[in-house]
Amino acid sequence: MKNRLFLVLFFCISFSLNAQEFKTPVEYLNYIGKEQENISRSMWKYTSAVAHSKSARRIDNTRKLLVKSIQTASKKIAALKDGYKGDIEYRNQTLEYLSISEKNINEEYDKIIDMQEVAEQSYDAMEAYIMTRDLVNKKIDAENEKAELAQKNFCAKYNITLSENTSELGQKIKISNEVFAYHTELYLIFFKANITDLYLSNAIEKNDIGGIQQNATTLIQYADEGLEKLKSIKPFGSDNSMVLITKKALEFYKKQGQQFAPKIVEFMMFNEKFENAKKSLESKADKDRTNEEIDNYNAMVKQVNKEIDNYNKINGVNFQEKNAIINQWNTTGDTFISTHVPLG
Template sequence: MKQKLLFISLLAIGFSPLLHAQQFKNALDYLEFISSEQEIITKNMWKYTKAIAHSKNERSVDGSRNSLIKSIERAISKIERAEGFDGDTYKNQVLENLRLNESLMKQDYEKIIDMKAVAEQSYDQMEAYILARELADKKMAEAQQEYETHFYAYAAKHNIDIIENESDLGKKMAISSEVFKHYNDMYLRFFKVNINDVYLWEAIEKGDVGAIQQNGNALQQVAAEGLKMLKDATLYKNDPSLVEATQTAFNFFIEESQTSIPEVVAFLLLNDEVESIKTTLEKTPERKRTKEQIDGYNRKVKEINKAIGNYNKLMAALNKDRQQIINNLNLANEKFLAKHIPKD
């Protein structure tokens, strides 16, 4: 007579703690034991996923990861102490899978956290961070697939029917993977353009006209390329919010580089000219200064004073508009994740 077991298909594997050794009367009891432990640890995985999606607090996210690691560690101890039914082959397979998950969370994801700390410094580092995270997630999914293969094989060996029923948690984990795929794709496209804007403003702060012109041209080029690429972007659930917010940002960067940066350059060149005239005048003894020199300097002083007011207005407007663009993009990201990744 076949026995039946409800199998909950989940993306991530895990188990709960056991203080004492445990014995099982039959294979069904053992599979129920494994399945129940799997569901518990997956709930912890879901908490970690939710923290990544919804929490802005890095400590909270890392706290969820550490809690998950502890759950896996306790699970390993529990499975080790429990006696495997019909030998230890399946038990060892489960433990091997558990230890793989433990290694992923302790090592791969730990490295990812370190990479995130410096990812903002360059596009290459940000790309490497995102790719590393996707690779770790892929390893986790592959580990799950391997677990399910052993699970079904053990059930078949002992004539146990598996009643498949993808749980809410399983659906949420699968959905979150697709949501983050689109989110990461859009963010990386934005970052590639935005990092050029960061370099541009570093040059402006230094007053380096050559670097300003170079970075301004680069910003205009990558923003235009980004707009073209967004036309072919695949939407998630036909939700255009991230694409539209990114398009708005790219249009701002293009307008900034085409219109505002030439004004910035003109002001800095004028300021350099005034400083040069001033230096020359100061090096000239008063008795040797000509009326033409003095009048020319005074005209430039009036010109630069007027230009300073316009320049300050330009900087204030650019900073306000840029901050609004970033705020809108951040809000679009938050709403996108909140909409497509459940909190419960």
């Protein structure tokens, strides 16, 4: 069963700020600011769709609309060839920011999607995916900071005083970034144990006793590491649901390594012993088989039937418990995001 990690490209928006006077430089500033605000609205629709929609088509459509809004704004701002009376520094820096944003949201998005498709195959792949996604966000944020600095320099040059009030939309985006970042932090802790448990299950399917023992030891280690990390993670506001469900999952995975895996190894070793006894007996002619060998074999047949029954019961209970834990984690994660990311 797949776990969910939301793909969101976070980036800040340079908002139009309220000027204290209405002169020509202010009109120029507000013109560019209006285009940036249109982008921020499109960005918010995309973020909201990721948080509240289960439709991949809707999410991708909002991403495409975001790209289109950036392209539209770029054309309008690029048309201001002389900037404000030949002063084009703020214009050019804004265009550079929009260009980087479009490239990363449009072109880099496909690369990130490709990485996301294989991310769940290993913890390293998942870390690489998240690091790449965050790197894209940092690139966009870095250009945004340059654009904001150019805006401030423009205002200082023309004696424009800006208020520092944060818009409602900007606050929504800020909160959303915090929500997704918190979710990702808890997801990585959960996923490290989860993927190791998958390796354990694969070893069990292959009857690889050495692989089972190795992955069980690693699973206990990662579960302990995760539980220790959780001690320093505070609730998100008053919501501690993500920490609690991650703790519950890690405790389950630790039990997998400490109790479930040894029982499986014990069964496999007994079954191997039985198979060897069976081969030994079958390799002999009837006249060469001793009564002791036959009695031992018959006793092992009865025992192996009991062991198989116990094995199937243990596996069945474990399968149900594991699915329940994964479903609970995913449901809690979905609820956490949809609860704390503001509605559009």
